[in-house]
Amino acid sequence: MPSQQHEALIELFRHRPALAAELLAGPLGITVPAYQNVRLDSGDLPDLIPTEYRADSVITLTRGDTSVLSVVIEIQLRPDQRKRRSWPVYLSTLHARSHCPAMLLVVCPDERTAGWCATPIDVGHPGWTLVPLVIGPQRIPTVTDPAEAADSPELAVLSALAHGTHPDRDKIFQALLNGLGTMDQHQANLYTDAVLAALPQAARHHLEALMTSATYEYQSDFARRYFYEGKAEGEARALLTVLAARGITVSDADRQRITECTDADQLETWVRRAVTAGSVDDIFA
Structure with missing residues (x-):
């Protein structure tokens, strides 16, 4: 059964599909084709044989009625050798289904798992080696600007998860709460629960103290x-x-x-x- 952290990270992309394009074009430096809209697609990727493959999420960028890029989103909390056989299938099936280029974006909460996921996958056919695009803590942007967090609360959540022990964690947490204050209460509560559950104990207590401090500059109605x-x-x-x-x-x-x-x-x-x-x-x- 998927963990709370796994489900919360997927929810970031479900709630804001454009986050996939932001991560590809930002920390990964991938050239993303011009697009007008972003949609969340089915993660079911059945094969012709009686085996069902299901990605965590699939996001498609569109221009008009044309799909210009489909992105498989995978949340990987630990190494899993089965994924090295499944990921090439995800991409080839999605490429055939969407009639557009397809990419694999893997999000990992720790550097060890990120390193494992980034290892090239040699499918066996000459010239066909899949190198997953991986976002680990070191590649997640450090969001300290409240305005940036308000524009993309999901990116602020990833920043807080990855950099909870950063020297600028006060600014990171301030930006996070400012971003969460722009969302509906249910979604903001979901993200806050995920961050508090994943942070180390000292960082969690620090964030809780900021949220309840009467002198906290960015204390919002949401925090209260x-x-x-x-x-x-x-x-x-x-x-x-x-x-x-x-x-x-x-x-x-x-x-x-x-x-x-x-x-x-x-x-x-x-x-x-x-x-x-x-x-x-x-x-x-």
């Missing part, structure tokens, strides 16, 4: 909501659990009032009352 509303959701679940354990009936209207409350302090008060209350009315009194 991330912690405060998260606490409120936990208190609401605790309250409903206590009521269920005590056999107290909760009407649909009361349940809605509890789950929609965003005041963590109020919910905490209701939890304390629920321990001895005889009804929901006693809790709300």
Whole structure:
């Protein structure tokens, strides 16, 4: 089963397919054909034989109605010898399906895996050697400009994941939070969870401290909501659990009032009352 980190990294490309073109043209220095739109395509790449190949994601750049470049996105957290047999199949199948050039872009969270992924794959046919295009931590841009992070929050997420121990990590985290503040709350929460889960403990605590600091220059409504509303959701679940354990009936209207409350302090008060209350009315009194 894919890990949270694997799924979160794929989500960066699903939510912002243009990130693939940005990474190819930026740190990798690949000439990307002129395009007008970017679309997310199916990662299913079936072969003629009864074997199903499925890439993590496929992104296609288009100009008008014409596909000009298709990119296989693979998230690789550790070496896997099977991939060296699958990746050439991905490219040849996608090339035949999309009727345009196809490239393989592999994103790795650590340099050791990135080095393994970048090793050329000799398919056997003369002149056919696949050299994967690999983005490891050293090739991920260091995003410290809040405006740049606002333009591409996903790139800011990659920057924070790769450079959480960088000497400029304050600026990196500030840019990250500024970028996340431009997104809808659900998507921003997803990215924040992924970054906090992947960072080393010291860097994670540092980011959390920045998000909750009253003097933090870039403290945003997002940062406050991330912690405060998260606490409120936990208190609401605790309250409903206590009521269920005590056999107290909760009407649909009361349940809605509890789950929609965003005041963590109020919910905490209701939890304390629920321990001895005889009804929901006693809790709300």
